[in-house]
Amino acid sequence: MESIAREKLKKTPLFDRHVARGAKIVPFAGYEMPLSYDGILAEHRRVRNAAGLFDVSHMGEAEFRGGEAASFLEHVTSNSVASLGPMHAQYSLLLNRRGGVIDDLIVYRLEDRFLIVVNAANIEKDFEWIASHLSPDVDFRNISDDTALLAWQGPKAAAILQPLVDADLARIPSFGMATARFGTAPVILARTGYTGEDGFEIFCANRDAPAIWDQLLDAGEPQGAGPAGLGARDTLRLEKQYRLYGQDMDETVSALEAGLGWVVKLDKGDFIGRDALVAQKKAGVPRATIGLRVTDDARNIPRPGYEVVVDGEVAGEVTSGTFSPTLETGIALARVSKKFADVPAAGIRVRNKDARAARVAKSFV
Amino acid sequence: MNIPQDLKYTKEHEWVLLDDGVAVVGITDFAQSELGDIVFVELPSIGLNLKVMEPFGSVESVKSVSDLYSPVSGVVADVNTRLTANPDLVNSDPFGEGWMVRIEPSEMSDLDQLLTAEEYAEYIGAEQA
Numbered sequence: 001m002e003s004i005a006r007e008k009l010k011k012t013p014l015f016d017r018h019v020a021r022g023a024k025i026v027p028f029a030g031y032e033m034p035l036s037y038d039g040i041l042a043e044h045r046r047v048r049n050a051a052g053l054f055d056v057s058h059m060g061e062a063e064f065r066g067g068e069a070a071s072f073l074e075h076v077t078s079n080s081v082a083s084l085g086p087m088h089a090q091y092s093l094l095l096n097r098r099g100g101v102i103d104d105l106i107v108y109r110l111e112d113r114f115l116i117v118v119n120a121a122n123i124e125k126d127f128e129w130i131a132s133h134l135s136p137d138v139d140f141r142n143i144s145d146d147t148a149l150l151a152w153q154g155p156k157a158a159a160i161l162q163p164l165v166d167a168d169l170a171r172i173p174s175f176g177m178a179t180a181r182f183g184t185a186p187v188i189l190a191r192t193g194y195t196g197e198d199g200f201e202i203f204c205a206n207r208d209a210p211a212i213w214d215q216l217l218d219a220g221e222p223q224g225a226g227p228a229g230l231g232a233r234d235t236l237r238l239e240k241q242y243r244l245y246g247q248d249m250d251e252t253v254s255a256l257e258a259g260l261g262w263v264v265k266l267d268k269g270d271f272i273g274r275d276a277l278v279a280q281k282k283a284g285v286p287r288a289t290i291g292l293r294v295t296d297d298a299r300n301i302p303r304p305g306y307e308v309v310v311d312g313e314v315a316g317e318v319t320s321g322t323f324s325p326t327l328e329t330g331i332a333l334a335r336v337s338k339k340f341a342d343v344p345a346a347g348i349r350v351r352n353k354d355a356r357a358a359r360v361a362k363s364f365v
Numbered sequence: 366m367n368i369p370q371d372l373k374y375t376k377e378h379e380w381v382l383l384d385d386g387v388a389v390v391g392i393t394d395f396a397q398s399e400l401g402d403i404v405f406v407e408l409p410s411i412g413l414n415l416k417v418m419e420p421f422g423s424v425e426s427v428k429s430v431s432d433l434y435s436p437v438s439g440v441v442a443d444v445n446t447r448l449t450a451n452p453d454l455v456n457s458d459p460f461g462e463g464w465m466v467r468i469e470p471s472e473m474s475d476l477d478q479l480l481t482a483e484e485y486a487e488y489i490g491a492e493q494a
Contacts, residue, residue: 042402231401231427231428301404301405303429303430323427
Protein backbone atom coordinates (compact mmCIF):
# COMPACT_ATOMS: atom_id res chain seq x y z
CA MET A 1 0.00 0.00 0.00
CA GLU A 2 2.70 2.40 1.03
CA SER A 3 4.74 1.82 -2.07
CA ILE A 4 1.71 2.59 -4.21
CA ALA A 5 1.15 5.83 -2.30
CA ARG A 6 4.78 6.78 -2.76
CA GLU A 7 4.60 6.43 -6.51
CA LYS A 8 1.92 9.11 -6.55
CA LEU A 9 4.10 11.64 -4.77
CA LYS A 10 5.15 14.59 -6.88
CA LYS A 11 8.71 15.75 -7.35
CA THR A 12 9.89 19.33 -7.64
CA PRO A 13 12.23 20.31 -10.52
CA LEU A 14 15.08 20.17 -7.96
CA PHE A 15 14.46 16.59 -6.81
CA ASP A 16 17.56 15.26 -8.60
CA ARG A 17 19.68 17.96 -6.97
CA HIS A 18 18.50 16.85 -3.52
CA VAL A 19 19.22 13.21 -4.24
CA ALA A 20 22.66 14.05 -5.63
CA ARG A 21 23.50 15.79 -2.36
CA GLY A 22 22.43 12.78 -0.33
CA ALA A 23 19.38 14.47 1.17
CA LYS A 24 17.09 12.51 3.41
CA ILE A 25 13.86 12.57 1.39
CA VAL A 26 10.47 12.41 3.09
CA PRO A 27 6.89 12.57 1.85
CA PHE A 28 5.49 16.03 2.64
CA ALA A 29 2.21 17.50 1.44
CA GLY A 30 2.10 15.16 -1.55
CA TYR A 31 5.72 15.80 -2.58
CA GLU A 32 9.01 14.03 -2.06
CA MET A 33 10.92 16.73 -0.22
CA PRO A 34 14.36 17.05 1.41
CA LEU A 35 14.15 16.86 5.22
CA SER A 36 17.85 17.52 5.64
CA TYR A 37 21.17 17.25 3.80
CA ASP A 38 23.93 17.20 6.40
CA GLY A 39 21.94 17.60 9.60
CA ILE A 40 19.25 19.98 10.85
CA LEU A 41 21.63 21.66 13.31
CA ALA A 42 24.27 22.46 10.67
CA GLU A 43 21.62 23.68 8.22
CA HIS A 44 19.94 25.81 10.89
CA ARG A 45 23.23 27.45 11.84
CA ARG A 46 24.21 28.09 8.24
CA VAL A 47 20.98 30.06 7.73
CA ARG A 48 21.55 32.10 10.91
CA ASN A 49 25.25 32.73 10.16
CA ALA A 50 25.64 32.71 6.36
CA ALA A 51 22.87 31.62 3.98
CA GLY A 52 20.76 28.56 3.30
CA LEU A 53 18.95 27.55 0.13
CA PHE A 54 15.53 25.93 0.46
CA ASP A 55 13.52 24.31 -2.29
CA VAL A 56 9.95 25.40 -1.59
CA SER A 57 8.64 24.61 -5.05
CA HIS A 58 5.97 22.42 -3.47
CA MET A 59 4.12 25.53 -2.31
CA GLY A 60 1.09 26.69 -4.24
CA GLU A 61 1.02 29.80 -6.42
CA ALA A 62 -1.88 31.52 -8.13
CA GLU A 63 -2.30 34.73 -10.11
CA PHE A 64 -5.18 37.19 -10.14
CA ARG A 65 -5.69 39.68 -12.95
CA GLY A 66 -8.39 42.12 -13.90
CA GLY A 67 -9.86 45.34 -12.54
CA GLU A 68 -11.66 43.55 -9.71
CA ALA A 69 -8.66 41.54 -8.48
CA ALA A 70 -7.80 43.90 -5.62
CA SER A 71 -11.35 44.14 -4.31
CA PHE A 72 -11.78 40.38 -4.61
CA LEU A 73 -8.62 39.71 -2.56
CA GLU A 74 -9.77 42.32 -0.07
CA HIS A 75 -12.91 40.22 0.39
CA VAL A 76 -11.27 36.79 0.78
CA THR A 77 -8.11 37.73 2.73
CA SER A 78 -7.81 39.32 6.16
CA ASN A 79 -5.03 41.88 5.70
CA SER A 80 -5.48 45.21 3.94
CA VAL A 81 -4.92 44.82 0.21
CA ALA A 82 -5.71 48.52 -0.27
CA SER A 83 -2.60 49.42 1.73
CA LEU A 84 -0.40 47.13 -0.37
CA GLY A 85 1.61 49.13 -2.90
CA PRO A 86 2.84 47.76 -6.24
CA MET A 87 5.88 45.45 -5.93
CA HIS A 88 5.19 44.79 -2.28
CA ALA A 89 4.02 41.74 -0.35
CA GLN A 90 2.06 41.10 2.83
CA TYR A 91 1.39 38.19 5.14
CA SER A 92 -2.32 37.41 5.30
CA LEU A 93 -4.97 34.79 6.01
CA LEU A 94 -7.82 33.05 4.25
CA LEU A 95 -10.60 32.80 6.83
CA ASN A 96 -13.81 30.86 6.97
CA ARG A 97 -17.06 32.49 8.11
CA ARG A 98 -16.37 31.51 11.72
CA GLY A 99 -13.05 33.36 11.64
CA GLY A 100 -11.15 30.06 11.54
CA VAL A 101 -8.01 29.87 9.45
CA ILE A 102 -8.34 28.10 6.09
CA ASP A 103 -4.70 28.93 5.34
CA ASP A 104 -2.00 31.52 5.83
CA LEU A 105 -0.47 33.03 2.72
CA ILE A 106 1.61 35.80 1.24
CA VAL A 107 -0.11 38.23 -1.13
CA TYR A 108 2.24 39.84 -3.66
CA ARG A 109 1.17 42.87 -5.69
CA LEU A 110 2.97 43.16 -9.00
CA GLU A 111 2.47 46.01 -11.49
CA ASP A 112 -0.19 44.20 -13.50
CA ARG A 113 -1.43 41.39 -11.25
CA PHE A 114 -1.51 39.80 -7.84
CA LEU A 115 0.29 36.61 -6.88
CA ILE A 116 -0.42 34.51 -3.81
CA VAL A 117 1.66 31.75 -2.24
CA VAL A 118 -0.16 29.17 -0.13
CA ASN A 119 0.80 26.03 1.79
CA ALA A 120 1.33 22.98 -0.39
CA ALA A 121 -1.00 20.79 1.67
CA ASN A 122 -3.82 23.29 1.16
CA ILE A 123 -3.55 24.05 -2.56
CA GLU A 124 -6.67 22.18 -3.57
CA LYS A 125 -8.74 23.35 -0.61
CA ASP A 126 -7.68 26.99 -0.93
CA PHE A 127 -8.19 27.24 -4.65
CA GLU A 128 -11.61 25.58 -4.48
CA TRP A 129 -12.58 28.07 -1.78
CA ILE A 130 -11.29 30.97 -3.86
CA ALA A 131 -12.99 29.71 -7.02
CA SER A 132 -16.30 29.36 -5.18
CA HIS A 133 -16.22 33.07 -4.24
CA LEU A 134 -14.75 34.37 -7.47
CA SER A 135 -16.34 37.31 -9.25
CA PRO A 136 -16.55 36.95 -13.05
CA ASP A 137 -14.27 39.94 -13.64
CA VAL A 138 -11.30 38.30 -11.95
CA ASP A 139 -8.99 36.07 -13.96
CA PHE A 140 -7.72 33.46 -11.47
CA ARG A 141 -5.03 31.01 -12.52
CA ASN A 142 -3.35 28.23 -10.53
CA ILE A 143 0.30 28.34 -11.65
CA SER A 144 1.65 25.96 -9.00
CA ASP A 145 2.75 23.25 -11.40
CA ASP A 146 4.62 25.70 -13.66
CA THR A 147 6.35 27.65 -10.91
CA ALA A 148 9.48 26.80 -8.94
CA LEU A 149 10.25 28.67 -5.74
CA LEU A 150 13.60 28.87 -3.97
CA ALA A 151 14.11 30.55 -0.60
CA TRP A 152 17.61 31.98 -0.18
CA GLN A 153 17.86 33.06 3.43
CA GLY A 154 20.52 34.38 5.75
CA PRO A 155 22.67 37.40 6.57
CA LYS A 156 24.91 36.77 3.53
CA ALA A 157 22.03 36.02 1.13
CA ALA A 158 21.85 39.46 -0.49
CA ALA A 159 25.60 39.86 -0.98
CA ILE A 160 25.92 36.43 -2.61
CA LEU A 161 22.86 36.93 -4.81
CA GLN A 162 23.71 40.45 -6.01
CA PRO A 163 26.32 39.57 -8.68
CA LEU A 164 24.02 36.91 -10.12
CA VAL A 165 21.03 39.15 -10.91
CA ASP A 166 20.47 42.38 -12.83
CA ALA A 167 18.36 44.09 -10.15
CA ASP A 168 19.79 46.41 -7.48
CA LEU A 169 18.97 44.47 -4.33
CA ALA A 170 19.68 47.48 -2.11
CA ARG A 171 16.54 49.02 -3.59
CA ILE A 172 14.31 46.15 -2.51
CA PRO A 173 13.08 46.71 1.06
CA SER A 174 11.85 43.98 3.36
CA PHE A 175 8.59 42.68 1.85
CA GLY A 176 9.45 44.47 -1.38
CA MET A 177 9.95 42.75 -4.71
CA ALA A 178 11.40 43.17 -8.20
CA THR A 179 11.35 41.43 -11.53
CA ALA A 180 14.83 40.57 -12.70
CA ARG A 181 17.02 38.26 -14.75
CA PHE A 182 19.05 35.58 -13.04
CA GLY A 183 21.53 34.96 -15.84
CA THR A 184 19.10 34.71 -18.74
CA ALA A 185 16.21 33.38 -16.66
CA PRO A 186 13.34 35.72 -15.83
CA VAL A 187 12.67 35.69 -12.08
CA ILE A 188 10.67 37.51 -9.45
CA LEU A 189 12.73 38.39 -6.39
CA ALA A 190 10.79 38.98 -3.17
CA ARG A 191 12.47 40.00 0.08
CA THR A 192 10.34 37.57 2.09
CA GLY A 193 10.89 34.30 3.91
CA TYR A 194 10.05 32.06 6.84
CA THR A 195 13.32 32.06 8.78
CA GLY A 196 13.45 35.53 10.34
CA GLU A 197 16.66 36.28 8.45
CA ASP A 198 17.15 38.68 5.59
CA GLY A 199 16.79 36.89 2.31
CA PHE A 200 14.90 36.43 -0.91
CA GLU A 201 12.31 34.13 -2.33
CA ILE A 202 13.01 33.54 -6.00
CA PHE A 203 10.15 32.63 -8.32
CA CYS A 204 11.16 31.08 -11.61
CA ALA A 205 10.04 28.66 -14.32
CA ASN A 206 10.57 24.97 -13.50
CA ARG A 207 13.16 24.59 -16.27
CA ASP A 208 15.32 27.40 -14.85
CA ALA A 209 15.32 26.19 -11.25
CA PRO A 210 18.24 23.71 -11.39
CA ALA A 211 20.69 26.25 -12.87
CA ILE A 212 19.67 28.89 -10.32
CA TRP A 213 20.08 26.33 -7.53
CA ASP A 214 23.57 25.41 -8.76
CA GLN A 215 24.74 28.98 -9.23
CA LEU A 216 23.61 30.11 -5.78
CA LEU A 217 25.34 27.19 -4.10
CA ASP A 218 28.49 27.49 -6.20
CA ALA A 219 28.73 31.17 -5.25
CA GLY A 220 27.66 30.65 -1.64
CA GLU A 221 29.45 27.53 -0.48
CA PRO A 222 32.89 29.18 -0.21
CA GLN A 223 31.23 31.65 2.18
CA GLY A 224 29.62 29.03 4.40
CA ALA A 225 26.27 28.87 2.63
CA GLY A 226 24.61 25.63 1.58
CA PRO A 227 21.31 23.82 1.14
CA ALA A 228 18.77 23.58 3.95
CA GLY A 229 15.80 21.24 4.29
CA LEU A 230 12.36 21.14 5.83
CA GLY A 231 13.76 20.20 9.25
CA ALA A 232 15.77 23.40 9.56
CA ARG A 233 12.91 25.38 8.08
CA ASP A 234 10.79 24.23 11.03
CA THR A 235 13.35 25.02 13.77
CA LEU A 236 14.14 28.39 12.18
CA ARG A 237 10.52 29.49 11.97
CA LEU A 238 9.72 28.30 15.48
CA GLU A 239 12.62 30.29 16.97
CA LYS A 240 10.85 33.35 15.54
CA GLN A 241 7.41 32.15 16.71
CA TYR A 242 6.13 32.05 13.14
CA ARG A 243 3.00 29.91 13.04
CA LEU A 244 2.81 26.68 11.04
CA TYR A 245 -0.50 25.87 9.42
CA GLY A 246 -1.97 22.56 10.56
CA GLN A 247 -0.13 22.70 13.89
CA ASP A 248 -0.54 26.18 15.33
CA MET A 249 -3.77 26.99 13.56
CA ASP A 250 -6.44 25.42 11.40
CA GLU A 251 -10.09 25.94 10.53
CA THR A 252 -11.18 25.32 14.15
CA VAL A 253 -8.81 27.98 15.52
CA SER A 254 -9.73 31.61 15.03
CA ALA A 255 -7.18 34.07 13.70
CA LEU A 256 -7.31 35.87 17.05
CA GLU A 257 -6.74 32.68 19.02
CA ALA A 258 -3.72 31.96 16.83
CA GLY A 259 -2.30 35.36 17.76
CA LEU A 260 -2.60 36.57 14.19
CA GLY A 261 -4.80 39.59 14.92
CA TRP A 262 -2.04 41.79 13.52
CA VAL A 263 -2.88 40.63 9.99
CA VAL A 264 -6.65 40.90 10.48
CA LYS A 265 -7.81 44.42 9.59
CA LEU A 266 -11.27 44.55 11.11
CA ASP A 267 -11.68 48.22 10.11
CA LYS A 268 -10.97 47.73 6.39
CA GLY A 269 -14.59 46.95 5.47
CA ASP A 270 -16.36 43.65 4.97
CA PHE A 271 -14.43 40.43 4.36
CA ILE A 272 -15.06 36.77 4.98
CA GLY A 273 -14.69 35.97 8.66
CA ARG A 274 -14.89 39.58 9.83
CA ASP A 275 -18.29 39.39 11.55
CA ALA A 276 -17.30 36.33 13.57
CA LEU A 277 -14.03 37.90 14.69
CA VAL A 278 -15.68 41.19 15.64
CA ALA A 279 -18.13 39.20 17.76
CA GLN A 280 -15.35 37.09 19.25
CA LYS A 281 -13.32 40.14 20.13
CA LYS A 282 -16.34 41.64 21.89
CA ALA A 283 -17.20 38.48 23.80
CA GLY A 284 -13.60 37.61 24.63
CA VAL A 285 -11.25 35.37 22.69
CA PRO A 286 -11.53 31.90 24.31
CA ARG A 287 -7.94 30.77 23.75
CA ALA A 288 -4.55 32.36 23.22
CA THR A 289 -1.32 31.22 21.59
CA ILE A 290 1.78 31.74 23.73
CA GLY A 291 5.49 31.10 23.35
CA LEU A 292 7.24 28.99 26.01
CA ARG A 293 10.96 28.52 26.55
CA VAL A 294 12.16 25.64 28.75
CA THR A 295 14.21 27.07 31.62
CA ASP A 296 15.14 24.08 33.76
CA ASP A 297 16.62 21.05 32.03
CA ALA A 298 17.37 21.46 28.34
CA ARG A 299 16.68 17.75 27.90
CA ASN A 300 12.97 18.53 28.32
CA ILE A 301 12.05 19.13 24.70
CA PRO A 302 8.40 20.02 24.12
CA ARG A 303 6.56 18.21 21.34
CA PRO A 304 3.11 18.84 19.81
CA GLY A 305 0.33 17.53 22.04
CA TYR A 306 2.22 17.84 25.34
CA GLU A 307 0.07 19.37 28.10
CA VAL A 308 0.75 22.84 29.46
CA VAL A 309 0.12 23.01 33.21
CA VAL A 310 -0.32 26.07 35.44
CA ASP A 311 -0.78 25.61 39.21
CA GLY A 312 -1.75 21.98 38.70
CA GLU A 313 -4.40 22.85 36.12
CA VAL A 314 -4.18 21.87 32.46
CA ALA A 315 -4.01 25.22 30.68
CA GLY A 316 -3.74 23.91 27.14
CA GLU A 317 -1.31 22.07 24.91
CA VAL A 318 1.81 22.50 22.85
CA THR A 319 1.06 23.01 19.14
CA SER A 320 4.69 23.24 17.96
CA GLY A 321 7.76 22.28 19.94
CA THR A 322 11.38 21.57 19.26
CA PHE A 323 14.95 21.91 20.43
CA SER A 324 16.18 25.40 19.59
CA PRO A 325 19.63 25.11 17.98
CA THR A 326 20.35 28.77 18.79
CA LEU A 327 19.28 28.71 22.46
CA GLU A 328 20.14 25.03 23.01
CA THR A 329 16.97 24.44 24.96
CA GLY A 330 13.36 23.50 24.28
CA ILE A 331 10.95 26.04 22.79
CA ALA A 332 7.25 25.78 22.02
CA LEU A 333 4.11 27.47 20.86
CA ALA A 334 1.11 26.46 22.95
CA ARG A 335 -2.61 27.15 22.77
CA VAL A 336 -4.06 27.85 26.23
CA SER A 337 -7.36 29.01 27.74
CA LYS A 338 -7.55 32.79 27.81
CA LYS A 339 -7.10 33.08 31.57
CA PHE A 340 -3.57 31.72 31.13
CA ALA A 341 -2.67 34.05 28.27
CA ASP A 342 -0.48 36.30 30.45
CA VAL A 343 1.14 33.79 32.81
CA PRO A 344 4.84 34.54 33.28
CA ALA A 345 5.69 30.83 33.43
CA ALA A 346 4.11 27.41 32.99
CA GLY A 347 4.95 23.73 33.18
CA ILE A 348 5.14 21.53 30.10
CA ARG A 349 4.42 17.87 30.81
CA VAL A 350 7.35 16.06 29.24
CA ARG A 351 7.34 12.32 29.89
CA ASN A 352 5.27 12.53 33.12
CA LYS A 353 7.18 15.38 34.69
CA ASP A 354 6.60 19.10 34.43
CA ALA A 355 9.41 20.99 32.75
CA ARG A 356 9.55 24.62 33.79
CA ALA A 357 9.11 27.13 31.00
CA ALA A 358 8.98 30.92 30.77
CA ARG A 359 6.53 32.70 28.53
CA VAL A 360 8.28 34.63 25.79
CA ALA A 361 6.41 37.26 23.81
CA LYS A 362 7.21 37.37 20.08
CA SER A 363 10.54 35.94 19.01
CA PHE A 364 12.63 33.46 21.05
CA VAL A 365 15.85 34.66 19.41
CA MET B 366 23.86 1.81 5.29
CA ASN B 367 26.39 0.17 7.59
CA ILE B 368 25.23 -3.13 9.17
CA PRO B 369 28.22 -4.93 10.76
CA GLN B 370 28.10 -8.70 10.30
CA ASP B 371 29.32 -9.54 13.81
CA LEU B 372 26.44 -7.83 15.64
CA LYS B 373 22.88 -8.87 16.48
CA TYR B 374 19.91 -6.58 16.00
CA THR B 375 16.39 -5.83 17.22
CA LYS B 376 13.36 -4.62 15.27
CA GLU B 377 13.57 -1.49 17.45
CA HIS B 378 16.89 -0.70 15.71
CA GLU B 379 19.24 -1.54 18.56
CA TRP B 380 22.46 -3.50 17.99
CA VAL B 381 23.97 -5.97 20.45
CA LEU B 382 27.59 -7.05 20.73
CA LEU B 383 28.33 -9.96 23.02
CA ASP B 384 31.60 -8.99 24.72
CA ASP B 385 32.90 -11.59 27.18
CA GLY B 386 29.38 -12.50 28.29
CA VAL B 387 28.19 -8.88 28.53
CA ALA B 388 25.76 -7.39 26.01
CA VAL B 389 26.91 -4.01 24.67
CA VAL B 390 23.93 -2.10 23.24
CA GLY B 391 23.54 0.90 20.97
CA ILE B 392 21.33 2.06 18.12
CA THR B 393 22.03 1.24 14.49
CA ASP B 394 23.34 3.44 11.71
CA PHE B 395 19.89 3.25 10.14
CA ALA B 396 18.31 4.48 13.39
CA GLN B 397 20.65 7.43 13.84
CA SER B 398 20.18 8.37 10.21
CA GLU B 399 16.40 8.27 10.56
CA LEU B 400 16.49 10.33 13.77
CA GLY B 401 18.90 12.96 12.46
CA ASP B 402 20.93 15.17 14.78
CA ILE B 403 20.76 13.65 18.26
CA VAL B 404 20.74 16.23 21.04
CA PHE B 405 20.13 14.13 24.17
CA VAL B 406 20.50 10.55 25.28
CA GLU B 407 18.77 9.52 28.49
CA LEU B 408 20.40 6.43 30.02
CA PRO B 409 19.48 4.23 33.01
CA SER B 410 21.27 3.94 36.36
CA ILE B 411 23.91 1.27 36.78
CA GLY B 412 22.44 -1.70 38.63
CA LEU B 413 18.96 -1.30 37.15
CA ASN B 414 17.19 -4.60 36.45
CA LEU B 415 15.71 -4.75 32.98
CA LYS B 416 13.33 -7.19 31.34
CA VAL B 417 13.67 -7.95 27.68
CA MET B 418 12.01 -5.24 25.53
CA GLU B 419 11.58 -2.96 28.54
CA PRO B 420 12.32 0.75 27.83
CA PHE B 421 15.62 1.70 29.44
CA GLY B 422 16.07 5.22 28.17
CA SER B 423 15.40 7.53 25.29
CA VAL B 424 17.16 9.26 22.49
CA GLU B 425 16.04 12.68 21.41
CA SER B 426 16.82 14.32 18.11
CA VAL B 427 15.85 17.77 16.93
CA LYS B 428 12.83 16.23 15.23
CA SER B 429 11.62 13.57 17.63
CA VAL B 430 12.01 11.45 20.75
CA SER B 431 12.31 7.64 20.69
CA ASP B 432 12.40 5.11 23.49
CA LEU B 433 15.25 2.64 23.79
CA TYR B 434 14.32 -0.99 24.47
CA SER B 435 16.48 -3.53 26.21
CA PRO B 436 17.31 -6.37 23.81
CA VAL B 437 17.89 -8.75 26.76
CA SER B 438 16.85 -9.24 30.37
CA GLY B 439 19.60 -8.44 32.83
CA VAL B 440 21.36 -5.86 34.96
CA VAL B 441 22.82 -2.59 33.69
CA ALA B 442 26.57 -2.96 34.27
CA ASP B 443 27.76 0.29 32.70
CA VAL B 444 26.50 3.27 30.72
CA ASN B 445 28.34 5.47 28.23
CA THR B 446 28.57 8.70 30.24
CA ARG B 447 30.35 10.45 27.35
CA LEU B 448 26.97 10.68 25.62
CA THR B 449 25.77 13.20 28.21
CA ALA B 450 28.14 15.84 26.87
CA ASN B 451 28.55 14.40 23.36
CA PRO B 452 25.26 12.91 22.20
CA ASP B 453 26.42 13.44 18.61
CA LEU B 454 28.73 10.44 19.02
CA VAL B 455 25.62 8.38 18.32
CA ASN B 456 25.40 10.03 14.91
CA SER B 457 29.08 9.95 14.09
CA ASP B 458 29.98 6.47 15.38
CA PRO B 459 26.81 4.52 16.23
CA PHE B 460 28.54 1.13 16.44
CA GLY B 461 31.60 2.37 18.33
CA GLU B 462 31.90 5.44 20.53
CA GLY B 463 28.13 5.88 20.39
CA TRP B 464 27.46 2.71 22.41
CA MET B 465 24.87 3.23 25.15
CA VAL B 466 24.75 0.53 27.85
CA ARG B 467 26.41 -2.73 28.91
CA ILE B 468 23.93 -5.28 30.24
CA GLU B 469 24.80 -8.49 32.07
CA PRO B 470 22.21 -10.88 30.62
CA SER B 471 20.22 -13.02 33.03
CA GLU B 472 18.72 -15.14 30.23
CA MET B 473 21.27 -16.00 27.57
CA SER B 474 18.41 -17.44 25.49
CA ASP B 475 17.20 -13.85 24.89
CA LEU B 476 20.16 -13.48 22.54
CA ASP B 477 18.80 -16.23 20.31
CA GLN B 478 15.75 -14.11 19.57
CA LEU B 479 17.79 -11.31 18.02
CA LEU B 480 18.12 -10.72 14.29
CA THR B 481 21.25 -11.47 12.31
CA ALA B 482 22.78 -8.75 10.13
CA GLU B 483 21.10 -10.30 7.06
CA GLU B 484 17.72 -10.45 8.78
CA TYR B 485 18.04 -6.86 9.98
CA ALA B 486 19.06 -5.67 6.51
CA GLU B 487 16.00 -7.36 5.07
CA TYR B 488 13.82 -5.87 7.83
CA ILE B 489 14.87 -2.26 7.24
CA GLY B 490 14.73 -2.84 3.51
CA ALA B 491 11.10 -3.78 3.93
CA GLU B 492 10.49 -0.78 6.19
CA GLN B 493 12.04 1.60 3.71
CA ALA B 494 9.99 0.40 0.76
